[in-house]
Amino acid sequence: ACPFRGTRMGGALGSEPQLDHWWPNRLKVELLHQDPIQANGYGTHDDYAERFKSLDVEALKADVRAFLHTPVEWWPADYDNYGPQMVRMSWHSAGTYRIADGRGGSAQGMQRFAPINSWWDNGNTDKSRRLLWPIKQKYGAAVSWADLMMLAGTIALEDMGLPLTGFAFGRIDAWEPDRATYWGPEGWNGKRPGEVPAGPLEGHPNQMVTRTIRWEGDVEEEHYDLENPLAASHQALIYVDPEGPNGNGVPMDSARDIRETFSRMAMNDEETVALIAGGHAFGKSHGMTAPDEIGPAPEGAPMKAMGLGWQNPNGTGFAQYTMTNGIEGAWSPHPTTWDNTYLENLFKFEWEQTKSPAGSVQWKPRDPNAPRTPDAHVEGQMNELMMMTSDIALKEDPAYRAVCEKFLADFDYFTEAFSKAWYKLIHRDMGPTSRYLGPDVAKEEFLWQDPIPPVEHPLVGDAEVTELKEKILVTGLTVGQLVSVAWASASTYRDSDKRGGANGGRLRLAPQKDWEPNDPQTLARTLDVLERVRSEFTAPVSMADMIVIAGCAGVEKAARDAGIEVVVPFVPGRTDATQEMTDEEQMDFLKPVSDGFRNFHDARVGFSVAPEHLYLDRAHLLSLTAPEWTALAGGLRVLDVNWDGSRHGLFTDRPGVLTNDYFRVLTSMDYEWSPQDSREMMFDINDRATGETKFTATRCDLVFGANAQLRQVAEIYGADDGHARLVHDFVAAWHKVMMLDRYDVPEERKKV
Numbered sequence: 145a146c147p148f149r150g151t152r153m154g155g156a157l158g159s160e161p162q163l164d165h166w167w168p169n170r171l172k173v174e175l176l177h178q179d180p181i182q183a184n185g186y187g188t189h190d191d192y193a194e195r196f197k198s199l200d201v202e203a204l205k206a207d208v209r210a211f212l213h214t215p216v217e218w219w220p221a222d223y224d225n226y227g228p229q230m231v232r233m234s235w236h237s238a239g240t241y242r243i244a245d246g247r248g249g250s251a252q253g254m255q256r257f258a259p260i261n262s263w264w265d266n267g268n269t270d271k272s273r274r275l276l277w278p279i280k281q282k283y284g285a286a287v288s289w290a291d292l293m294m295l296a297g298t299i300a301l302e303d304m305g306l307p308l309t310g311f312a313f314g315r316i317d318a319w320e321p322d323r324a325t326y327w328g329p330e331g332w333n334g335k336r337p338g339e340v341p342a343g344p345l346e347g348h349p350n351q352m353v354t355r356t357i358r359w360e361g362d363v364e365e366e367h368y369d370l371e372n373p374l375a376a377s378h379q380a381l382i383y384v385d386p387e388g389p390n391g392n393g394v395p396m397d398s399a400r401d402i403r404e405t406f407s408r409m410a411m412n413d414e415e416t417v418a419l420i421a422g423g424h425a426f427g428k429s430h431g432m433t434a435p436d437e438i439g440p441a442p443e444g445a446p447m448k449a450m451g452l453g454w455q456n457p458n459g460t461g462f463a464q465y466t467m468t469n470g471i472e473g474a475w476s477p478h479p480t481t482w483d484n485t486y487l488e489n490l491f492k493f494e495w496e497q498t499k500s501p502a503g504s505v506q507w508k509p510r511d512p513n514a515p516r517t518p519d520a521h522v523e524g525q526m527n528e529l530m531m532m533t534s535d536i537a538l539k540e541d542p543a544y545r546a547v548c549e550k551f552l553a554d555f556d557y558f559t560e561a562f563s564k565a566w567y568k569l570i571h572r573d574m575g576p577t578s579r580y581l582g583p584d585v586a587k588e589e590f591l592w593q594d595p596i597p598p599v600e601h602p603l604v605g606d607a608e609v610t611e612l613k614e615k616i617l618v619t620g621l622t623v624g625q626l627v628s629v630a631w632a633s634a635s636t637y638r639d640s641d642k643r644g645g646a647n648g649g650r651l652r653l654a655p656q657k658d659w660e661p662n663d664p665q666t667l668a669r670t671l672d673v674l675e676r677v678r679s680e681f682t683a684p685v686s687m688a689d690m691i692v693i694a695g696c697a698g699v700e701k702a703a704r705d706a707g708i709e710v711v712v713p714f715v716p717g718r719t720d721a722t723q724e725m726t727d728e729e730q731m732d733f734l735k736p737v738s739d740g741f742r743n744f745h746d747a748r749v750g751f752s753v754a755p756e757h758l759y760l761d762r763a764h765l766l767s768l769t770a771p772e773w774t775a776l777a778g779g780l781r782v783l784d785v786n787w788d789g790s791r792h793g794l795f796t797d798r799p800g801v802l803t804n805d806y807f808r809v810l811t812s813m814d815y816e817w818s819p820q821d822s823r824e825m826m827f828d829i830n831d832r833a834t835g836e837t838k839f840t841a842t843r844c845d846l847v848f849g850a851n852a853q854l855r856q857v858a859e860i861y862g863a864d865d866g867h868a869r870l871v872h873d874f875v876a877a878w879h880k881v882m883m884l885d886r887y888d889v890p891e892e893r894k895k896v
C-alpha cells in the first residue's frame with residue numbers, strides 16, 4: 145500500500161510539537177553543535193583566510209565606491225547616494241554586540257538571519273544587503289558577507305568625507321541563525337510566545353512590529369533593571385527607542401536608556417556621542433506610512449518576496465514613499481557630507497515636538513528660519529530639519545552635553561573621535577589583531593584589543609619543555625594546583641568575541657589575579673613558584689607559556705598515576721602583557737559568575753536560570769562539543785580543581801589522578817542522589833545499600849547523569865573500556881582549550 149494514501153499530508157521536517165514546546169526548560173545541549181561545518185556551502189575544509197588571499201581589495205573598494213553613486217530602479221538611493229543607508233546597515237550589524245557575554249556583533253554576518261533580519265529596527269536593511277549582491281556575486285568566495293557589509297558602511301563614510309582609522313577583513317560568515325544568543329523575551333505583535341495563535345496573525349502574518357520595553361521598574365537609575373547580558377532596551381531594536389522609552393518623547397529618559405545600552409556595548413560617553421552625532425550627520429529617517437500598513441518582515445514574508453520584507457503599499461513603496469522606522473526627515477542640510485552641522489543645529493536651535501506622517505514622535509526647529517534640507521527624491525523641495533528624542537538627549541543630558549560642546553569647539557577632535565569609535569565598533573568582536581586581514585589594518589593598537597607584545601626571544605624546544613615540566617613537578621605543587629592555574633588562564637577565552645585565553649599571561653595581572661573563582665591566595669603562591677622556576681631556567685620563557693606548561697605537567701602526571709602515559713602537546717609562543725596593556729574594567733567582563741568546571745557559582749548574583757544552564761553557556765563560549773565538555777568536566781573534577789578546595793563532585797578516593805571514577809559513580813545505580821534542601825542545589829550521594837553518604841555534589845555534577853544527551857557520553861567514559869578513551873579525549877579537549885586564542889598558530893598544530 146502507498147504510504148501516502150491519506151487525504152492530508154503533514155509531518156514534514158520540524159513539524160509541531162517539538163521538544164521545546166513540551167519541555168521549555170530542558171537543557172539545550174544541541175546549542176553546542178550549531179552552525180556545523182556541514183552547513184558551510186564552501187565545504188568541510190573551508191578556510192576563509194585562504195579564500196581571502198585571492199581578493200583584489202583595491203578593486204573591491206573601487207566597486208563599492210562606484211556602487212554608492214549608481215542608483216537602481218527597484219530601490220533608488222536617497223540623494224543619489226547609498227552611503228547613509230550602508231552606514232546604517234553596518235552599524236546595525238556591529239551594534240548588536242554586548243560586552244557581558246561577547247555575543248552579537250558583526251563578525252558572523254548574523255544580520256542575514258532570523259531573528260535579527262526581521263527586527264523592526266532592521267527595517268529595509270534587507271534592501272541594503274540585496275543592493276550589495278552584485279558585488280558579492282562578483283567577488284564570490286573571496287569576501288564574506290560579514291566583511292562586505294562592514295566594508296560598505298566604512299567605504300561610504302570615507303566617500304562622504306570621514307578620514308578612516310583603518311579597516312580589517314576577517315569576519316567569517318555563519319550559515320544558519322544563531323540560537324544560542326538570548327536577546328530577551330521576543331514577542332510577535334506585542335504577544336508573548338504562547339499567546340500567539342497557531343496560524344498567521346490577522347492582517348500582519350508573522351510581522352514583529354512591537355518595540356516592547358525590556359527593562360523593568362522606573363527609568364530613574366535606582367529602579368532601572370535591564371536583564372543581563374542584554375544590551376538593547378527594547379525588543380526588536382538594536383539599542384533604544386528613538387522616540388524615547390516606549391515612545392514617551394522624554395529626552396532625559398532616552399539619555400538613561402542610551403547610557404545603559406551603549407555602555408553594555410563597551411562604549412563610554414565620548415564614544416557614544418561620537419557615534420550618534422557622527423552617524424546622524426548622514427542620511428535621513430523614513431516615516432511616510434503608518435506601520436500597520438507595512439507587510440511582514442523578511443522571515444514572515446510570502447515566498448514571492450524572495451527574502452525581502454516590509455512591503456510598503458503606499459505609492460511606489462520606495463523613494464519618497466519609503467517607510468522604515470516611522471520618523472521622517474534628515475538631521476543635516478548636507479546629508480551626504482561629513483561636517484559638523486548636525487551638532488551645530490542641535491545646539492543653535494530650540495526644538496519642539498511634532499509627529500511624522502507615520503505618527504511617530506519627533507522634533508523640529510522652533511525657528512521658522514532654521515536651515516532646511518533638500519528632499520531625498522523630489523527635485524527642488526526643501527524640508528524641515530528633524531531630530532529624534534534620542535538626539536535631543538545628547539543636548540539635555542549634562543555629561544553628553546559636555547562632550548557635544550567639546551566636539552562643537554573642535555571639529556578635528558570630533559572627526560578623530562568618530563573615526564576611532566567606528567573602528568572600535570566594527571572590530572570589537574573580532575578578537576586579537578592576528579585575526580585581522582587585508583592591507584588597511586590600523587597601525588596603532590588600542591587597549592580594547594587586549595594587546596599582547598610580539599615574541600622577541602627564541603622559543604623553547606621540546607627538550608627544554610620536558611626539562612621545565614620536570615622542574616615544575618619537583619616544586620611540591622599539586623596536580624590540582626598545576627591544572628587549576630592553566631585552566632584559570634586559558635578558560636577566560638570566549639569564542640563569542642574571541643577575547644581572553646592564556647596568551648598575554650593576564651592571570652598574573654589585575655583584575656584576573658583577584659577573581660574569586662581563581663582562589664587568589666593559592667594562585668599567588670602557585671605563580672610565585674612558577675616565576676622562580678622560570679627565572680632560574682637557562683632559556684627565556686614567558687610566564688604565559690609557563691602557566692600552560694604547568695598544566696601539561698599536571699595532566700601528564702595525573703594520567704601516569706592512573707597507569708596511562710601521555711604527552712600533552714605544548715606549542716610555545718605566548719608572551720606576557722603588562723598591566724598598562726590591560727583595561728581592567730573591560731577585562732572584568734570575562735570573570736565567570738558561574739563556572740561548573742570549578743564548581744563555582746556566585747549565589748550573590750540573582751540568576752534566573754539554574755547553574756547547569758550557565759555551565760552549558762560556558763561550554764558554548766569555549767566552543768566545546770558535548771563530548772569535549774563531558775570529558776573536561778569529569779576529568780577536571782577528579783583532578784581536584786574546585787575553586788574553594790571543596791570536595792563536591794570529587795567522586796574518587798584518588799584525587800589528582802586521571803581516572804574515570806567520576807563517570808563510574810555518576811552512572812551507577814548503587815547510589816541515591818538526595819538533595820540537601822528544597823532548593824536542590826547541593827546533593828548527598830548515598831550508598832543505596834547502607835544509606836551512608838559517600839560524596840556530595842552540585843547540579844553541575846548531576847547534570848551529566850540526569851540529562852539524556854550528556855548521559856550518553858558519560859556512559860562511554862564510565863564503561864569498563866572507557867578509561868583510556870577518557871584520558872585521550874581529555875588531553876585533546878584540554879589542548880584545544882589551551883590553544884583557543886592561538887590565532888598565530890596553524891590549525892594542524894592545534895590538533896592532538
Ligand code: HEM
Nearest residue numbers: 228229231232235386419420423427428429430468469534
Ligand atoms: C538612521 C535611530 C545611532 C547611523 C536612523 C533612523 C533611526 C535611528 C530611527 C532612521 C531609520 C529609517 O527610518 O530609515 C538611532 C538611535 C541611535 C542611533 C536611536 C542611538 C541612540 C546611530 C549610530 C550610527 C547611526 C551610532 C552610526 C555610527 C545612522 C544613519 C542613518 C540612521 C547613517 C541614516 C540611514 C539612511 O539614511 O537610510 N537612526 N540611531 N545611528 N542612523 Fe541612527
